Amino acid sequence: MQVFKLYLKVLKKNIPSMLIYLVIFLFFSIIISSSMSKEQHVDTLFNQQKSNIAFISEEKSPLIDGLKHELEKVANFVDLPDEKEALQDALYFRSVYYILRVPEGFTESFMKGENVQLEKMAVPNSISNTYIDLCIENYFNNARLYVQHMEGISQESLVQHLKSDLSVNTSVELKTKSNKPQNHIYANYFFSYMAYSLLSVLILGITTIMLVFYDNDLRRRNACSPLSTRSINLQFTLANFLFTVFVWMIMVVFCLLYNLENSFNLNTVYFIINSFVFAVCGFSMSFLIGNLVKSLNAIHAICNVVTLGLCFISGVFVPPYLLGSSVLKIASFTPTYWYVNANNQIAELTQFNFSNIEPILSCMLIQLGFALAFFTTALVISKKRRFE
Amino acid sequence: MFTHIFINRLKCLLHDRETIFWTMIFPLILAVFFNMALSNVNSWEIFKAIDVAVVDDTNYRNNEYFKAALNEASKGADRLFNLTVTSKDKADQLLNENAIVGYIVVEEPIKLVVNKSGIDQSIIKSFIDSYMQTVSSINSILLENPAAQKELISSLADRQQYVKEVSGTNAEPNNVLLYFYTLIAMTCMFGCYFGMREVTDIQADISPVAARVNIAPVHKLKTFIYNTCASLLIHLFEIFVLLIFLRFVLNVDFGPKTGYVVLTSVLGSITGISFGAFISAIVKKSEGIKVAILIGVSMTGCFLAGMMYQNMKYIIAQNVPVLSYLNPVNLLTDAFYSLYCYDTFSRYALNMGCLCIFIVIFCLGTYLIIRRRKYASL
Amino acid sequence: MIIKVKNLVKRYGDLVALDHLSLSVNEGEVFGLLGPNGSGKTTAINCILALLKYDKGEIEIFGQPMTPDAYDIKRNIGIVMQNVAVYNELTVYENIDYFCGLYVKDKKTRKKLVDEAIDFVGLGEFIKFYPKKLSGGLLRRLNIACGIAHKPKLIILDEPTVAVDPQSRNRILEGILELNRQGATVVYTSHYMEEVEQICSRIMILDRGKAIATGTKDELKAMIGIGEKITVETYSLSEEQLSRLRKLPNIVSAVYKNQTLEIKADKGLHNLETVLDFIKKEGIQFGKIYSEMPTLNDVFLEITGKDLRD
Numbered sequence A: 001m002q003v004f005k006l007y008l009k010v011l012k013k014n015i016p017s018m019l020i021y022l023v024i025f026l027f028f029s030i031i032i033s034s035s036m037s038k039e040q041h042v043d044t045l046f047n048q049q050k051s052n053i054a055f056i057s058e059e060k061s062p063l064i065d066g067l068k069h070e071l072e073k074v075a076n077f078v079d080l081p082d083e084k085e086a087l088q089d090a091l092y093f094r095s096v097y098y099i100l101r102v103p104e105g106f107t108e109s110f111m112k113g114e115n116v117q118l119e120k121m122a123v124p125n126s127i128s129n130t131y132i133d134l135c136i137e138n139y140f141n142n143a144r145l146y147v148q149h150m151e152g153i154s155q156e157s158l159v160q161h162l163k164s165d166l167s168v169n170t171s172v173e174l175k176t177k178s179n180k181p182q183n184h185i186y187a188n189y190f191f192s193y194m195a196y197s198l199l200s201v202l203i204l205g206i207t208t209i210m211l212v213f214y215d216n217d218l219r220r221r222n223a224c225s226p227l228s229t230r231s232i233n234l235q236f237t238l239a240n241f242l243f244t245v246f247v248w249m250i251m252v253v254f255c256l257l258y259n260l261e262n263s264f265n266l267n268t269v270y271f272i273i274n275s276f277v278f279a280v281c282g283f284s285m286s287f288l289i290g291n292l293v294k295s296l297n298a299i300h301a302i303c304n305v306v307t308l309g310l311c312f313i314s315g316v317f318v319p320p321y322l323l324g325s326s327v328l329k330i331a332s333f334t335p336t337y338w339y340v341n342a343n344n345q346i347a348e349l350t351q352f353n354f355s356n357i358e359p360i361l362s363c364m365l366i367q368l369g370f371a372l373a374f375f376t377t378a379l380v381i382s383k384k385r386r387f388e
Numbered sequence B: 001m002f003t004h005i006f007i008n009r010l011k012c013l014l015h016d017r018e019t020i021f022w023t024m025i026f027p028l029i030l031a032v033f034f035n036m037a038l039s040n041v042n043s044w045e046i047f048k049a050i051d052v053a054v055v056d057d058t059n060y061r062n063n064e065y066f067k068a069a070l071n072e073a074s075k076g077a078d079r080l081f082n083l084t085v086t087s088k089d090k091a092d093q094l095l096n097e098n099a100i101v102g103y104i105v106v107e108e109p110i111k112l113v114v115n116k117s118g119i120d121q122s123i124i125k126s127f128i129d130s131y132m133q134t135v136s137s138i139n140s141i142l143l144e145n146p147a148a149q150k151e152l153i154s155s156l157a158d159r160q161q162y163v164k165e166v167s168g169t170n171a172e173p174n175n176v177l178l179y180f181y182t183l184i185a186m187t188c189m190f191g192c193y194f195g196m197r198e199v200t201d202i203q204a205d206i207s208p209v210a211a212r213v214n215i216a217p218v219h220k221l222k223t224f225i226y227n228t229c230a231s232l233l234i235h236l237f238e239i240f241v242l243l244i245f246l247r248f249v250l251n252v253d254f255g256p257k258t259g260y261v262v263l264t265s266v267l268g269s270i271t272g273i274s275f276g277a278f279i280s281a282i283v284k285k286s287e288g289i290k291v292a293i294l295i296g297v298s299m300t301g302c303f304l305a306g307m308m309y310q311n312m313k314y315i316i317a318q319n320v321p322v323l324s325y326l327n328p329v330n331l332l333t334d335a336f337y338s339l340y341c342y343d344t345f346s347r348y349a350l351n352m353g354c355l356c357i358f359i360v361i362f363c364l365g366t367y368l369i370i371r372r373r374k375y376a377s378l
Numbered sequence C: 001m002i003i004k005v006k007n008l009v010k011r012y013g014d015l016v017a018l019d020h021l022s023l024s025v026n027e028g029e030v031f032g033l034l035g036p037n038g039s040g041k042t043t044a045i046n047c048i049l050a051l052l053k054y055d056k057g058e059i060e061i062f063g064q065p066m067t068p069d070a071y072d073i074k075r076n077i078g079i080v081m082q083n084v085a086v087y088n089e090l091t092v093y094e095n096i097d098y099f100c101g102l103y104v105k106d107k108k109t110r111k112k113l114v115d116e117a118i119d120f121v122g123l124g125e126f127i128k129f130y131p132k133k134l135s136g137g138l139l140r141r142l143n144i145a146c147g148i149a150h151k152p153k154l155i156i157l158d159e160p161t162v163a164v165d166p167q168s169r170n171r172i173l174e175g176i177l178e179l180n181r182q183g184a185t186v187v188y189t190s191h192y193m194e195e196v197e198q199i200c201s202r203i204m205i206l207d208r209g210k211a212i213a214t215g216t217k218d219e220l221k222a223m224i225g226i227g228e229k230i231t232v233e234t235y236s237l238s239e240e241q242l243s244r245l246r247k248l249p250n251i252v253s254a255v256y257k258n259q260t261l262e263i264k265a266d267k268g269l270h271n272l273e274t275v276l277d278f279i280k281k282e283g284i285q286f287g288k289i290y291s292e293m294p295t296l297n298d299v300f301l302e303i304t305g306k307d308l309r310d
Helices: A002-015 A014-039 A060-071 A082-091 A106-113 A128-151 A155-166 A186-212 A216-224 A231-258 A265-292 A294-314 A325-331 A335-347 A354-386 B002-015 B017-038 B057-060 B064-073 B088-096 B121-143 B145-159 B174-188 B192-200 B208-215 B220-249 B257-280 B285-306 B311-321 B321-326 B328-342 B344-371 C041-048 C071-075 C092-099 C107-121 C137-150 C167-180 C194-199 C217-223 C239-246 C271-282 C297-302
Strands: A051-055 A075-077 A098-102 A120-121 A171-172 B051-054 B080-086 B102-105 B111-114 B164-165 C003-012 C015-025 C030-034 C057-062 C076-078 C152-160 C186-192 C202-207 C210-215 C228-234 C251-257 C258-264 C286-292
Touching: A002 A014, A002 A186, A002 A231, A002 C152, A014 A186, A014 A231, A014 B285, A014 B311, A051 A060, A051 A128, A051 C137, A060 A075, A060 A106, A060 A128, A075 C258, A082 A098, A082 B328, A082 C076, A098 A128, A106 A128, A106 C030, A120 A128, A120 A354, A120 C071, A128 A155, A128 B145, A155 B121, A186 A265, A186 A294, A231 A265, A231 C210, A265 A294, A265 A335, A265 A354, A294 A335, A294 B017, A294 B285, A294 C202, A325 A335, A325 B017, A335 A354, A335 B057, A354 C057, B002 B017, B002 B220, B002 C092, B017 B174, B017 B220, B051 B121, B051 B285, B057 B064, B057 C228, B064 B121, B088 B102, B088 B111, B088 C015, B102 B121, B111 B121, B121 B145, B121 C030, B145 B192, B174 B220, B174 B257, B174 B328, B192 B220, B192 B257, B192 B285, B192 C152, B208 B220, B208 C076, B208 C297, B220 B257, B257 B285, B257 B328, B257 B344, B285 B311, B285 B328, B285 C297, B311 B321, B311 B328, B311 C041, B328 B344, C003 C076, C015 C041, C015 C057, C015 C210, C015 C286, C030 C167, C041 C057, C041 C092, C041 C152, C041 C186, C041 C251, C071 C076, C092 C107, C092 C137, C107 C137, C137 C152, C137 C167, C167 C194, C186 C194, C194 C297, C202 C297, C210 C297, C217 C297, C239 C251, C239 C258, C239 C271, C251 C271, C258 C271, C271 C286
Parallel strands: A051 A075, A051 A098, A120 B164, A171 B111, B051 B080, B051 B102, C030 C186, C030 C202, C076 C152, C152 C186
Antiparallel strands: A098 A120, B102 B111, C003 C015, C003 C057, C202 C210, C228 C258, C228 C286, C251 C258
């Protein structure tokens, strides 16, 4: 077990670097998962999140007041001075997501039946903004009906009508299996984000150590020893694998610690299994990269390409429904995609019969397939390199 | 002397083909990935029809208007819903199997049954809300003016848009661009490896070659600066390749102020290189640890600037605004962004100023450490 | 005097690496610094070159105090260090050209100097090679070429023949002598006494940061009591015979161990004759006999009580 012990010694010598990587990426994981899960809390009531908006009106009228009243259902108002820079700054730093401006003369023109418009400046792709838009459109379209078909209606009476009309609400029944809704959101994000953090630590850690071993003199010395190449490889792989398991365990433990109340269910078990499968995949990827790379500086660049790139197209940083179908098709040639896919399915899982589990299992099998492919490629390359 | 040292340094640096290749290629590949992932984001529309069912009971059959509205929303190529009309039990079953997002029961008021809350569910609810609110309005109108029925129907179909988007400047706040700008900032910070290398090769207590250079009749600091110029040249070349790739191949818009974009890149490159030199000078441990620190700091910088999770940038800006000025990656990203977004230069100048302070600190720190000619031990 | 060092003291914490070392190197000589590992040779060299901070002492080169800024002095110094100091990313030619270029600005002159340096060390066939592809001996030759290409007046070599094959080593030593003939003053450190004996005109022996002996080869050897060492292989020798041997004239000591008789004698012309006569008279059977002049190792041993190679 000499090679194995040597590996552990090299690892020990490099502990400061490994710790730095582990702590930093774990830190990322925890912060992102906390923030992302706060964004999408599961309610028992059917609530959408209110966003911050600035309401700037160049005129005052009951119609506009009525609008403001309606908007309070979907937004929080933030006071901002009516200066271009201040407004741009507010949007830039997201202290407001939406700025609505009522131009002067709007109410008058509207009551005459003309087609006038309010002005908005908004942060794009915000779902909450969609509700604000919808609220405004509903208000004025309904108001238009009144204006067009109730001659000479006063603003006050219009606003009264609208108020009662727009208070009509669909009743929503939320059917969940258990009495207490299961919150897998944090776990889902954390484990999906592990695709980035776990993979980064594995690539950086394993390749750093492999670079030491593949230093020419050490390699030759090992090749001359009476240990068979098979034994050397085996010990080396075993040591790498142990490192992988160790890192994986730390990350899983942290996830469970932060999310203890939601962790005692079968979903968590599946999350853990899935992440282990991915860890195996990550291990073989790192092994392959370690066999290809010859300099320490290049590792960082390659690590970034692999981890960031794959995670972007697989739906870790950008949610899958925002990715186009062609992108997802390309991503399906990477193991990260299948990992994230399985995670999302596990988060939704409420019944654990075979038909529900089957697609998850196939995702895991695909990941293992990738792992095998990477590993065998790595072995072939390492054999070639031996005779350099 | 400058040419001699500069040219030889260039030869040295260019010899390490692997590093040069990867540090040049990786931002290009990442940019392609970003582009793929984010190309849809700006033109995000709900273009996948939602699976809904409606319970086929007497209430539903009698409510002509709702039936019509629902059907209208469920036909055509860009329809909102895929509608299934079925019994309550079957609807429950479909919901359990997640074959539908929710089902509608026509009551007073109309009820929606779902099994979780999400965007699709919200869309259905908004649709029904809209419908019911309009019905309420129509009823009120008809109470006062029963004759208006015919015109009402045509007015209903004539839905207007009452909000128009107005931009503050020529350019709107754009999420996607931020990713690319952060990528450029990250690439600038990658200059730290060049900086690290320069210090290693000039400090006699780190490499024997440096000892030889220290004995030669050349001013050590001058040699260092000439060497660093060579590194700067190569790194700037890599950044410009990235900028050109972004601009002309991926059509990323930098706004009209191209000269300032170039200036920002140059300053960014200098920041990265001086940062690497600084860390290499003060951390007296092995190369592995130096690299770990460089990776750690630059990745944390990228993270806090919002590369992996864009909201991070805003969380920091709202809660710990000082941090956004202490993070060089963020300063660079904001600099690019303010060139794109704002007309005035005040924000840009602020960012550049902070960046310059960083450069001065790093350079001064490096200078103070490497100017030592005699060492305590070799 | 090319180099003058007075009372140099260098401490690493509690360890005194150089203990009030004083030395001087005259123009045109090949000055050898001999001493076991850890005696302070490299430390002394680094202090002289103003690379290392020292606690006390004065150092002058070419009559000027030596500082890191003394570019005029540095221009005339060439250094060949213990560790190979070349750029792995430049070819043999480019390396020599680069370092020469730090001393010589004129391109034409430099080209001539570089070509001469390459000829001198015999790397003509390898100018396009990268250092990684060179064997140990060739690498050392490159190391030397980088140090002497600019034809300095003072050349300092710090253990330049470590891990070098005998052919390259001979070449290096001859080369140094040639450089000396061409007018350079050479300071040569080593712990191989044979090399130092071979080329150095004046030698200083260091031990634990102190100079314990200085002088030419012969002066040093004269310091010790032994003039000659005679070794005889014999299968049997009685104590009586041994004591009678010890009483012979000029014989300083005689030790019989492992069937080998080691005799140390004072300087004299007839020592071997005396011993041979004695052996014949006693009828002692013998195998091989050798007689050697004392080496520097013997000098060192006598003065410090330990071997140079310890």
